[in-house]
Amino acid sequence: MHVSYHPDYVIPLPEGHAFPMRKYPILRERLLAEGLLFEDELHVPGEVEWDTVALAHDASYLDKLRDGTLSEAEQRRIGMPWSPALVRRARLAVQGTIDAALAALDSPERIAANLAGGTHHALPDAGEGYCTLNDVAIATRWLQREGFVSRVLVCDLDVHHGNGTAQIFAGDERVFTFSMHGAKNFPMKKPPSSLDVPLADGVGDAEYLALLAEHLPQAIARAEPELVFFLGGVDVVAGDRFGRLALTEGGLAARDSLVIETVAGMAIPLCLVLSGGYARTAERTAELHASAHREARRWLRARGFR
């Protein structure tokens, strides 16, 4: 299974910053240690071309990002201070998602992953909520332009609504956006996805899994996708600092398994990306992100892959 990873997914942040930047290398190490990832499956992405980024973002925003002329307010909206490293990190993560999507389309496993990405709050003209560039949106537009796919399903199970992705693909019949998210959670303004399933605070395993089992097959039927992106945010788990839901670790595994079995079971290529997770420690966050890989590997091993 192709897994995109770059050491420069990690950048320094100001002391005490809420974003668990260390989760990326910890996840990589953990997957290797658990036998859920092999060194020869790791692929190092380059920085995505600006022309490619422009398939999903406005030139005025990209100019400011490239030149370091974002206002204080625009940087606060991203939630991370501008630096050349921040821009490089975002471009690496976008290319990591493109590479993983291509691998999902090309490889016999039909599943691939980026150990970053899922930055779904990035809007056409602004970064927001720790999201600088919308990797899944850019990847989708690039794959369409290059003729690799036409129809795509974005299955966004991060606890936060996929506002950027919804806005970028509004009115686009070829890209189906499916978001299950906390109704009262960030972002306050939620442009409609193709299918939104808003959840009350405190929703637990049984209700969550029943809603997913009901809506995911509908989303696939309506999308008729040639590729599925799965944003497997782990901020749905109880105790998450920003999540407000109450899934258990077992519930998370059941969620990931349900998505993988449903999509891969229909032989639709599947690209896994991280999105959010804000457990008490970066170690715990990484441990939860390992769930999707554990379930993907279980599915593949049952079919004779390593």
Ligand SMILES: [Zn+2]
């Ligand atoms: Zn989130």
